[in-house]
Amino acid sequence: MTSSRSDILVVGAGPAGLAAAVTAAETGCQVTLVDDNPHVGGQVWRAERETLPPRAAQWYARARQAKVHMVGGATVVYAPSPHELFAHSVDGAKKFQCEKLILATGAHERFLPFPGWTLPGVVGVGGLQALVKGGLPVVGKRVALVGTGPLLLAVGAFLMQRGAHVLCIAEQARRTRVLAFGASLAWHPRKLREAVKLKRATRPIPRQYSTWPLAIRARSQSLEIDLTRKPESAAAVTKTLECDLIGCGFGVVPDTVLARALGCDLNGEAVRVNDHQQTSIANVYCAGESNGIGGADLALVEGEVAALRACGQTIGRDLQKRLDRGRSFAQGLNDTYQLRDELRHLGQEDTIVCRCEDVPLEHLHPYGSFRDAKLKTRCGMGACQGRVCGGALAFLRGWAPDSVRPPYAPIPMEDFARMCADATT
Ligand SMILES: Cc1cc2nc3c(=O)[nH]c(=O)nc-3n(C[C@H](O)[C@H](O)[C@H](O)COP(=O)(O)OP(=O)(O)OC[C@H]3O[C@@H](n4cnc5c(N)ncnc54)[C@H](O)[C@@H]3O)c2cc1C
Incomplete structure (x- = not known):
């Protein structure tokens, strides 16, 4: 050591x-x-x-x-x-x-569970950016970006640059809120410049507000996503898009x-x-x-x-x-980008919440805290140690994160034993 x-x-x-x-x-x-x-x-x-x-x-x-x-x-x-x-x-x-x-x-990134969110080809929006930076080819690929926040725009612009066909940016926040936030950037000139640049770069991408995903299904060679749009004081309209990749990002x-x-x-x-x-x-x-x-x-x-x-x-x-x-x-x-209540109800009973340990939503109903759920269902006990389901359950149930025990990431036991032996405190 x-x-x-x-x-x-x-x-x-x-x-x-x-x-x-x-x-x-x-x-x-x-x-x-x-x-x-x-x-x-x-x-x-x-x-x-x-x-x-x-x-x-x-x-x-x-x-x-x-x-x-x-x-x-x-x-x-x-x-x-x-x-x-x-x-x-x-x-x-x-x-x-x-x-x-x-x-x-x-x-x-924060992930939210909804039917199909664990299918191959559905990834975090930042994760998708990282994969493409790492060499994933996206030229000509049809991509849908769903969730919330400026990261959707940043990744949309980046994917277009790399030759992807970005079909839509589905933003759950209300348009009026986003516009008001945009106007407030007059107090933050640097941010305003960034926002204008990003808006220009993403102009060709259809952007929908008050819109969020309901379900994703796998087809033989592609994915199908149902998006619902619920403008204020109007009925919800649902449409389906066919695409090759889907980036989801509900904030960080x-x-x-x-x-x-x-x-x-x-x-x-x-x-x-x-x-x-x-x-x-x-x-x-x-x-x-x-x-x-x-x-x-x-x-x-x-x-x-x-x-x-x-x-x-x-x-x-x-x-x-x-x-x-x-x-x-x-x-x-x-x-501006606070998650709306409707997103708490996207999961079905059999929707997986903890993807490391395959724990569906219905198995979590009897429990009142992350710790209880962890002890009885193994939710949050997998390789990511609750980094994915923890953020989701904080929003869905208001569960505080569980206590932390070392090692904070998976490492060989012999290395951890050496650290413990060497610790002076
Ligand atoms: C997935 C993702 C993609 C993003 N993409 C963009 C983008 O395209 N454009 C943009 O403007 N903003 C983007 N953002 C937002 C931007 O990253 C943040 O605003 C900014 O980086 C925050 O800086 P930070 O120093 O607080 O944290 P970070 O930049 O996140 O840096 C924290 C660092 O700490 C490291 N770390 C954490 N725990 C440990 C540990 N135990 N041991 C050792 N190292 C550790 C992490 O690996 C990371 O390198 C993105 C955010 C995320 C989560």
């Missing part, structure tokens, strides 16, 4: 983690930045160094210049204390010791595993932080989407704030202003 010690350990190398690591290192702290992906950048910027987008490349260059110790391909799977964490990687176990910890573990869920393992309080589904990104546990800070969904710009600002506070520095007026502005954007984003 390799071992390293630093003033500040940052977990997660997305925009929040990168900004936190750079800011802390530039104040003179010794910083280690660890991420489970071989490449830095998180969900939005993750790429080979040569193909990083310019903004990400600048942060990466600053990280190198400030001598941030970057450790890729290592998943933190055991945190006996905020000062001692263990990661698993292909080179074996790694131990990290630190004075202060910054959690920047991001978010993952903060990744709070590590924070919960350390005992940090939550605020709803996200890690609770104070105005300076400090969690309820001493010496543990949190930045980016693990403490609330707000996009990459807010994640960057929160990363800077968390790092400055962790290094005992004050927050300048300009940074505070950017933080306040980012939070107001996040509030608007979350209000």
Whole structure:
């Protein structure tokens, strides 16, 4: 087992983690930045160094210049204390010791169960983007994107660029709400520019509001999706589309595993932080989407704030202003794309909810909490450890996530045993 010690350990190398690591290192702290992906950048910027987008490349260059110790391909799977964490990687176990910890573990997609959502060819909208980036050919493929939020547009634009025929973007939010949110972007010029660019890029794609999926069926060579549209004060209209691939994305869920393992309080589904990104546990800070969904710009600002506070520095007026502005954007984003009640009732009795352990909705009826359901049905006990069904059940039933036990991701028992033997706390 390799071992390293630093003033500040940052977990997660997305925009929040990168900004936190750079800011802390530039104040003179010794910083280690660890991420489970071989490449830095998180969900939005993750790429080979040569193909990083310019903004990400600048942060990466600053990280190198400030001598941030970057450790890729290592998943933190055991945190006996905020000062001692263990990661698993292909080179074996790694131990990290630190004075202060910054959690920047991001978010993952939310899936909702409805008939057919587990069929081959139906994937998360972000997952579809990742598959195509990884080489999945989509030229000429008919794709439907369903769910909610700007990610549908970003992925729609990306798929068109790659030659896919995007048949529709079915957005569950109301058109009036989305338009009002668009108008509010006048206060966020950078976001406005991004939105205009995205709107232009996706102009050829038919976009329907107040629309959501009812069911997907497999045909011999394709998929068939029923979409229902329910405008305000009008009857619902259902139509069926034939396509080759379907991307579903009902927003994203903060990744709070590590924070919960350390005992940090939550605020709803996200890690609770104070105005300076400090969690309820001493010496543990949190930045980016693990403490609330707000996009990459807010994640960057929160990363800077968390790092400055962790290094005992004050927050300048300009940074505070950017933080306040980012939070107001996040509030608007979350209000606009809030999931509507109708989506709680899409699943049939035999619809699978936990796809790792094949648990259908009807088996969950007798239980009142995620823990109960887990103990009696194995829901959430599979390879993804509830990352998929947890987000769904939080929305469907209001179930809080279950307690976390190490290892937080599947690893060989001998590696975990070595970590336990080496833990000093
Ligand atoms: C699937 C998906 C696709 C997206 N695509 C787009 C897009 O195309 N355009 C866009 O503008 N926005 C996109 N977003 C939103 C965007 O990713 C976020 O706004 C932004 O990345 C948030 O930054 P972050 O630093 O908080 O988290 P992230 O960028 O998510 O970074 C968190 C990092 O922490 C790592 N991590 C988590 N747990 C551990 C652990 N235990 N050990 C080690 N590492 C860990 C993760 O692997 C990840 O690399 C997407 C989001 C998701 C979930």
